[in-house]
Amino acid sequence: MKGQIILITGSSSGIGRETAYRFAREGAKVILTFYRGKARGERAQRRCRRLGAKDTFLLHLDVTDSRSIKAAATKIARKYRKVDYLINNAGVLAFSPFRRQTSRNIERQIRTNLEGLIKMTSALLPFVRKGIINIASAAGEEAYAQMSVYCATKFGVRGFTQALAQEHRRLRIGCVNPDQTATRLSGYVGRPPAEVAEVVYRTVSGAVKMKPGGDVDVWEIIP
Ligand SMILES: NC(=O)c1ccc[n+]([C@@H]2O[C@H](COP(=O)([O-])OP(=O)(O)OC[C@H]3O[C@@H](n4cnc5c(N)ncnc54)[C@H](OP(=O)(O)O)[C@@H]3O)[C@@H](O)[C@H]2O)c1
Numbered sequence: 001m002k003g004q005i006i007l008i009t010g011s012s013s014g015i016g017r018e019t020a021y022r023f024a025r026e027g028a029k030v031i032l033t034f035y036r037g038k039a040r041g042e043r044a045q046r047r048c049r050r051l052g053a054k055d056t057f058l059l060h061l062d063v064t065d066s067r068s069i070k071a072a073a074t075k076i077a078r079k080y081r082k083v084d085y086l087i088n089n090a091g092v093l094a095f096s097p098f099r100r101q102t103s104r105n106i107e108r109q110i111r112t113n114l115e116g117l118i119k120m121t122s123a124l125l126p127f128v129r130k131g132i133i134n135i136a137s138a139a140g141e142e143a144y145a146q147m148s149v150y151c152a153t154k155f156g157v158r159g160f161t162q163a164l165a166q167e168h169r170r171l172r173i174g175c176v177n178p179d180q181t182a183t184r185l186s187g188y189v190g191r192p193p194a195e196v197a198e199v200v201y202r203t204v205s206g207a208v209k210m211k212p213g214g215d216v217d218v219w220e221i222i223p
Pocket residue numbers: 009010011012013014015016033034035036037038061062063064089090091092112135136137138139177178179180181182183184185186190
C-alpha cells in the first residue's frame with residue numbers, strides 16, 4: 001500500500017476516519033474529506049501524518065452538492081492526476097418509523113447515501129486506477145424497521161455497484177458491508193470502527209477476496 005493514493009469520503013469521523021488511519025499506517029497517500037467537521041478533519045489529517053501516511057490532503061466535500069463534488073474532483077486531479085482507490089464512505093441515517101420520516105430526512109438520506117455516492121463515482125471514475133469500494137451496509141442486504149429510507153439507499157448502493165462492476169471489469173469494484181458499528185451514526189453502539197477499517201484494508205489489499213460488484217460482509221471476516 002506504500003505510496004498508493006486512497007481517497008476516502010467522510011473521513012472526519014467514524015468508519016471513514018479509522019479507514020484513513022489504517023491506510024496511513026501502511027504509508028499510503030491519504031485523501032480525506034470532511035463535511036461539517038472541519039476541526040475533526042484537521043485532527044484526523046494530523047494523525048494520519050503521525051501514523052506514517054506518505055502524504056495527506058484534506059478537502060471539504062458535500063456529496064449532496066454537485067458543485068462541491070466537481071470542485072473536489074478538480075482539486076484531486078490537479079494534485080495527484082490519478083487515485084488508486086476511491087472509497088465511498090460518506091453516509092447518514094435518520095432512525096425513526098417511516099411515518100415520522102420528514103421530507104428533509106428522506107431527501108438527506110437518499111441524496112447523501114445514494115445520489116451523492118453515484119455522482120462522486122461519476123466525477124472520479126476517469127481518475128480511478130485500481131478500484132472503488134462502496135460502504136453499503138448489512139441494512140443493504142436485509143431490511144430493518146425504522147431504517148426504511150436508509151435501507152432503500154443501501155440496497156440501491158449494492159445494485160449500483162453490481163452494474164458498475166459489469167461495465168468496468170478492469171477495476172476492482174464492490175461493497176464492504178458493516179453491521180452495527182460504534183460511531184456517531186449508530187449512537188456509538190456496535191463493533192469498533194477499526195474492525196470495519198481493517199476489513200476495508202484487507203479488501204483493497206487483496207487479502208480478502210471480492211467478486212466483481214460483490215459484497216464483503218464485515219461480520220463474515222471479523223465475527
Ligand atoms: N455505524 C454503523 O453502524 C454503520 C453500519 C453500516 C454502514 N455504515 C455506513 O458507514 C458509513 C460511515 O458512517 P459512520 O458510521 O462512520 O458515521 P459517522 O461517524 O457519522 O461519519 C459519517 C461521515 O460522513 C460525512 N458526511 C455526512 N454527510 C455528508 C455529505 N453531505 N457530504 C460529504 N460527507 C458527508 C461526515 O462528515 P462531517 O462529520 O464532517 O459532517 C462524516 O465524516 C456510512 O455510509 C454508513 O451508512 C455505518
